[in-house]
Amino acid sequence: MMYEQFKSRAEGVSAEVHRFERKDTALNFMIEFLMKEGLADTPQTAALCAECGFLDERDRDVLKKLSGLKFDVTCEAASKARFGISQMDWALADTGSLAQNSSAIEQRLVSSLPTIHIALVPTSGILPDMPALLSRVHPKECAYLAMITGPSRTADIERVLTIGVHGPERLVIIFVDEFGGGN
Amino acid sequence: MGTEFKESIHKAINNANLTGALAKFSEAYKVNRAKAYEGIDFEELRGRIADLKSYAASHLDELSDQFQQNAEACGATVFRATDPEKVREYILKVAQDNNVKTVVKSKSMATEEIHLNQYLEKAGIQVGETDLGEWIIQLAGQTPSHMVLPAIHMTKEDVAELFSKEVNERLTTDIPRLVKIAREKLRPKFLAADMGISGGNIAVAETGSIVLMTNEGNARLVTSLPKIHIALVGIEKLIEKYADVTTILKALPRSATAQLLTSYVSIITGPTPNPDGTIKNLHIILMDNRRSEMAADPKFKQALQCIRCASCLNVCPIFRLVGGHVFGKVYTGGIGTILTAWFDELKKSEDIQGLCIQCGACKDVCPGKIDIPDLIMEIRRRLVQEQGVPLLQKAIYAVVNNRKLFHGMLRAASIAGKPFTTGTFIRHLPLFLADLTDGRSLPAIAAEPFRDRFAKIKQPKGKEKVVFYAGCLIDFAYPEMGEAVVKVLNKAGIEVLFPEEQTCCGAPARYSGAYEVAETNAIDNIKALLSVDATYVISACPTCTVALAHEFISTFESVGQTGWLPKARELAAKTIDFSVLVKKLVDEGRLTLKEGQKLGKVTYHDSCHLKRTLKVSEQPRELLQRAGYEVTEMFECDTCCGMGGSYSLKLPEISAPILQRKLRNIKETGAPVVAMDCPGCVMQIRGGMDQDGAAIKVRHSVELLAEQLDI
Numbered sequence: 001m002m003y004e005q006f007k008s009r010a011e012g013v014s015a016e017v018h019r020f021e022r023k024d025t026a027l028n029f030m031i032e033f034l035m036k037e038g039l040a041d042t043p044q045t046a047a048l049c050a051e052c053g054f055l056d057e058r059d060r061d062v063l064k065k066l067s068g069l070k071f072d073v074t075c076e077a078a079s080k081a082r083f084g085i086s087q088m089d090w091a092l093a094d095t096g097s098l099a100q101n102s103s104a105i106e107q108r109l110v111s112s113l114p115t116i117h118i119a120l121v122p123t124s125g126i127l128p129d130m131p132a133l134l135s136r137v138h139p140k141e142c143a144y145l146a147m148i149t150g151p152s153r154t155a156d157i158e159r160v161l162t163i164g165v166h167g168p169e170r171l172v173i174i175f176v177d178e179f180g181g182g183n
Numbered sequence: 184m185g186t187e188f189k190e191s192i193h194k195a196i197n198n199a200n201l202t203g204a205l206a207k208f209s210e211a212y213k214v215n216r217a218k219a220y221e222g223i224d225f226e227e228l229r230g231r232i233a234d235l236k237s238y239a240a241s242h243l244d245e246l247s248d249q250f251q252q253n254a255e256a257c258g259a260t261v262f263r264a265t266d267p268e269k270v271r272e273y274i275l276k277v278a279q280d281n282n283v284k285t286v287v288k289s290k291s292m293a294t295e296e297i298h299l300n301q302y303l304e305k306a307g308i309q310v311g312e313t314d315l316g317e318w319i320i321q322l323a324g325q326t327p328s329h330m331v332l333p334a335i336h337m338t339k340e341d342v343a344e345l346f347s348k349e350v351n352e353r354l355t356t357d358i359p360r361l362v363k364i365a366r367e368k369l370r371p372k373f374l375a376a377d378m379g380i381s382g383g384n385i386a387v388a389e390t391g392s393i394v395l396m397t398n399e400g401n402a403r404l405v406t407s408l409p410k411i412h413i414a415l416v417g418i419e420k421l422i423e424k425y426a427d428v429t430t431i432l433k434a435l436p437r438s439a440t441a442q443l444l445t446s447y448v449s450i451i452t453g454p455t456p457n458p459d460g461t462i463k464n465l466h467i468i469l470m471d472n473r474r475s476e477m478a479a480d481p482k483f484k485q486a487l488q489c490i491r492c493a494s495c496l497n498v499c500p501i502f503r504l505v506g507g508h509v510f511g512k513v514y515t516g517g518i519g520t521i522l523t524a525w526f527d528e529l530k531k532s533e534d535i536q537g538l539c540i541q542c543g544a545c546k547d548v549c550p551g552k553i554d555i556p557d558l559i560m561e562i563r564r565r566l567v568q569e570q571g572v573p574l575l576q577k578a579i580y581a582v583v584n585n586r587k588l589f590h591g592m593l594r595a596a597s598i599a600g601k602p603f604t605t606g607t608f609i610r611h612l613p614l615f616l617a618d619l620t621d622g623r624s625l626p627a628i629a630a631e632p633f634r635d636r637f638a639k640i641k642q643p644k645g646k647e648k649v650v651f652y653a654g655c656l657i658d659f660a661y662p663e664m665g666e667a668v669v670k671v672l673n674k675a676g677i678e679v680l681f682p683e684e685q686t687c688c689g690a691p692a693r694y695s696g697a698y699e700v701a702e703t704n705a706i707d708n709i710k711a712l713l714s715v716d717a718t719y720v721i722s723a724c725p726t727c728t729v730a731l732a733h734e735f736i737s738t739f740e741s742v743g744q745t746g747w748l749p750k751a752r753e754l755a756a757k758t759i760d761f762s763v764l765v766k767k768l769v770d771e772g773r774l775t776l777k778e779g780q781k782l783g784k785v786t787y788h789d790s791c792h793l794k795r796t797l798k799v800s801e802q803p804r805e806l807l808q809r810a811g812y813e814v815t816e817m818f819e820c821d822t823c824c825g826m827g828g829s830y831s832l833k834l835p836e837i838s839a840p841i842l843q844r845k846l847r848n849i850k851e852t853g854a855p856v857v858a859m860d861c862p863g864c865v866m867q868i869r870g871g872m873d874q875d876g877a878a879i880k881v882r883h884s885v886e887l888l889a890e891q892l893d894i
Contacts, residue, residue: 009443013442013443013446074458075374075408075458075459079370079374094443095443095444096443097444097448102449103455103456104455104456105407105455105456105457105458108403108407109407109458112400112403112404112407113404129429130428130429130432130433130444131426131429134425134426134428134429135426138390138425139257139387139390139391139392139425139450139452140390140452142450142452143257143451143452143453143454143455144449144450144451144452144455145449145450145452146403146447146448146449147444147447147448147449148446148447149443149444149445149446149447149448150446151446152398152399152400152446152447153398153399153446154315154316154362154398154399155332155398155440156314156315156316156319156332156333156334157315157319157334157337157339157342157358157361157362158204158338158339158358159204159207159208159211159332159335160339160358162358162359162362164362164363164366165315165362165365165366165398165399165400165401166313166366166369166370166373166399166400166401166403166404167399167400167403167404167446167447168400
């Protein structure tokens with residue numbers, strides 16, 4: 001129920017939403033997506049992956065084999081990357097938003113500078129709404145709470161909705177039901 | 184009104200790009216906003232917002248202390264300042280101490296309020312706006328015309344022109360391409376900036392957090408990339424509890440841009456690491472700039488409940504004609520008028536307060552539950568107190584305050600006006616209506632006012648008695664409406680009383696800020712209307728009804744007239760609008776209309792005071808249907824007709840296009856009759872139709888109903 005609501009709300013603001021039962025199929029989907037979108041080890045086509053709680057050593061080894069995908073997040077690398085990958089901890093069903101404790105700068109760099117943000121989300125992290133989120137996350141433990149709802153947008157020129165101003169122009173959300181390990 | 188101000192209005196109204204863009208926007212906004220609020224109890228939500236913001240406004244010092252303590256405990260530096268000059272100096276000092284050369288900013292009205300950019304630039308620091316709209320106006324050397332959509336007044340052609348200069352390349356008006364240019368041009372600025380400056384949508388005392396919302400993602404970059412972040416927050420953004428953030432975030436994006444949530448929301452509590460591993464140098468400035476004074480003012484404290492959504496601009500029939508720049512350089516629209524009067528100075532609001540037509544559309548949608556029209560009236564009242572009433576108006580009010588003289592002159596006018604009469608319309612009314620403009624014919628002063636005709640009506644003696652308050656328009660211009668009221672009530676077995684001492688309801692004086700004049704009118708009317716025993720005091724003019732039911736009381740309260748308050752309350756409790764009473768009589772079976780009539784289509788215009796102050800909109804429609812009319816709704820049925828009492832005299836250039844729009848909406852229904860419940864609206868719309876030449880009858884509901892009484 002909550003997933004369906006999330007999906008319709010998130011798609012309503014131009015996010016792309018996918019869901020997989022198993023982590024390996026989810027990762028395969030992501031790899032295929034990256035390849036299809038032209039992942040390569042050159043500037044403007046690289047991918048940068050921030051710390052994701054539910055990716056274990058094995059997963060990282062698989063990803064490390066991809067040419068152009070890096071784990072060493074710097075501002076410079078993020079500003080050149082086409083893809084940014086991060087794990088978002090929560091999803092809010094009623095607004096189609098993702099949320100994360102973004103206190104670590106690398107989490108913000110990969111989700112704000114690249115053109116495409118790929119968000120891995122545990123399906124169990126879907127919450128009904130923002131009150132549910134704020135009751136779980138207190139500022140004492142979270143210096144930078146970030147909520148992301150769809151890609152970057154503007155209507156500042158003649159009120160015409162245009163996607164992709166300063167942030168990503170695509171937000172690809174991949175839900176994983178059983179992630180095992182990590183998190 | 185100043186000539187310069189009048190010229191700015193003239194320029195705006197004749198800017199087709201501006202009025203076209205704003206009209207389209209206001210139409211889309213209404214629909215989208217309603218959609219965004221689907222399934223949400225707006226009244227309940229705004230009640231909660233008003234409560235929590237009002238609490239904060241009463242505890243600004245405590246909440247500021249608490250915020251400072253908690254934010255500093257997390258490692259932020261908090262600076263508190265009353266004076267804008269101190270704020271500018273502080274920011275410059277932080278910049279100079281840290282050898283800052285360039286600054287990137289995300290949108291902040293508080294920085295606009297203190298004209299920060301110019302100040303920093305004078306000191307040799309480069310300041311770059313990064314919100315697309317703000318960047319556009321920065322490049323154009325302009326000021327924002329709207330709090331949320333700062334460049335709404337500009338076209339894609341304007342933007343293409345500006346950007347072409349920036350990139351030295353001839354750009355077309357392809358909007359996605361223009362947006363991409365902005366991304367490419369601003370990205371290096373983000374990466375190189377030494378300091379980021381933001382505002383704050385909310386500041387949470389309990390946790391020392393600030394909340395930032397953007398759609399473009401620029402606030403995330405401004406608060407993440409540079410090593411220094413300064414957030415400038417007006418203290419009205421303080422709320423006590425962290426959990427209440429959700430309450431405001433539920434309303435703010437919905438009211439501002441009809442979104443469920445903006446693309447990005449950041450809740451920042453203390454410094455976080457920079458890209459190079461150092462820790463952010465985070466400064467939060469709590470700025471007062473007269474907000475505490477505002478909080479101490481019993482009337483204006485309410486204005487601190489504003490969450491800066493700008494919905495009052497989006498629904499304003501005046502704003503959509505003139506845009507933001509007519510209002511000034513910083514805060515615009517309804518709430519902007521109030522904020523300018525305080526944050527700048529009362530005198531600065533002298534002209535712009537006159538833009539408000541008092542239609543109440545903004546009050547209906549304000550998520551902070553602020554009575555914006557009432558606060559603008561209060562500005563008017565204080566201006567009049569400070570500066571007095573203009574001489575001509577003074578002369579008029581002297582007349583209005585003397586009923587015998589006033590009515591005598593109106594009678595004289597009926598004779599003097601005669602030579603100009605064409606049909607029931609004359610081109611120019613004598614006396615104080617002399618300035619009325621083209622685009623609308625005006626009614627002749629009736630040869631025989633209602634008060635004279637009333638004496639001749641033979642009424643059946645009824646057990647129940649009701650006092651009729653006619654008001655000037657029905658009494659002297661449309662006596663037939665008064666006769667219709669009597670006919671309808673008599674049919675229900677009610678005897679109508681008309682105390683002759685009743686006079687002008689005081690609305691014209693009150694709406695001009697001359698409360699002392701309105702006070703005298705109120706006292707005279709209370710004496711007259713309570714002089715006889717009756718169940719109700721009925722009025723068929725919603726503006727008068729509002730005066731009797733609400734404004735006598737608030738006028739007395741404003742001028743400190745406590746002696747007459749109990750009587751004003753007694754009158755208020757007895758006052759009832761015509762359509763409400765008649766609907767009640769029909770429902771109780773005391774009044775029957777002819778059965779099975781097929782009278783064809785009618786469209787209904789909601790008068791501002793009836794719909795939004797008295798909350799009456801269904802009763803007149805149901806009565807018309809019951810009489811046999813088929814009610815066809817027009818577009819924007821409850822948008823003001825542009826009359827606004829003397830507004831149409833003071834700002835005819837604004838009133839006229841509002842009327843034209845109303846006429847167009849009426850004509851598009853194809854109905855041969857338009858009904859309404861206000862003689863003021865009848866005067867405006869009938870006059871407009873007369874000039875327009877359309878064969879559409881403009882009637883007060885009472886006239887239509889009186890024709891359909893069961894025999």
